[in-house]
Amino acid sequence: MRVAIMTGDVRVYYIATKVLKEYKIPFLSLRVGEGIPYDVEVVLTGEKDQVEFPVKVIVRDENFIDDLLARLEGRKRFQNVFIAIDPGDRPGMSVVADGKVVEVHRLKSPKDVEPVVEMLEKYPSAKLKIGNGAKRQRTMMLKALGEVLGYDYPIIIVNESRTTPKVGGIESSSVVDIVASINIGLREGRETTIGDVLEIKEPTKREIEHIKRRSRELSGNITISSRLAREVALGNLTLEEAIEIHRRGRSR
Helix, strand or coil: CEEEEECCCHHHHHHHHHHHHHCCCCEEEECCCCCCCCCEEEEEECCCCCCCCCCEEECCCCCHHHHHHHHHHHHHCCCCEEEEEECCCCCEEEEEECCEEEEEEECCCCCCCHHHHHHHHHCCCCEEEEECCCHHHHHHHHHHHHHHHCCCCEEEEECCCCCCCCECCECCHHHHHHHHHHHHHHCCCEEEEHHHHCCCCCCCHHHHHHHHHHHHHHHCCCCCCHHHHHHHHCCCCCHHHHHHHHHHHHHC
């Protein structure tokens, strides 16, 4: 495993060499355009450098070391890597490798799957785990992932019962979603595919009424139609999108 620095930026070179020496990581210094030896695994470079290499880490400041170590560990040391997701309005996501938490993130919405795809690219051997709760948000997320990864992409469904902790006696979603994703990453689950999970059934009248009630709570004064509530239940729209569609239709 070898690291190479390839940059024409003096500042980038200084930061990279300083941090690599602190972490006792051996490296090669190469000029931009110079041939890269076959045994180099990762190239450190600057944003303005034109460097073509499959695995690059951009050096902006000393924090590049987190990305570099994750790539080196993910490729060299870890045997089992899982990208784990706790579905919800703001899904928690973690990278659990050989029982060790490597990274944690909080997604913006169930449709915010770009960070998930980035993690799968960053850890090529990783398997994707997702909790079986929050059915509506989970369906929405799986649809978004299916469009990017394909509906035959393998996933592991995990029973997320008792994965969500309580912090100080009250649930604090900014923390518990991430902790729940870590617990999901540590649990065994059922292997399946995105397409198999998305065997969607018509929502019940109770589910429709629940979504309409949530629309009133979220908007303050808007009750979306049963048709829009059905689309939300099926994972085709977020509740926010349905409220906005209803609002636009009413303003015409």
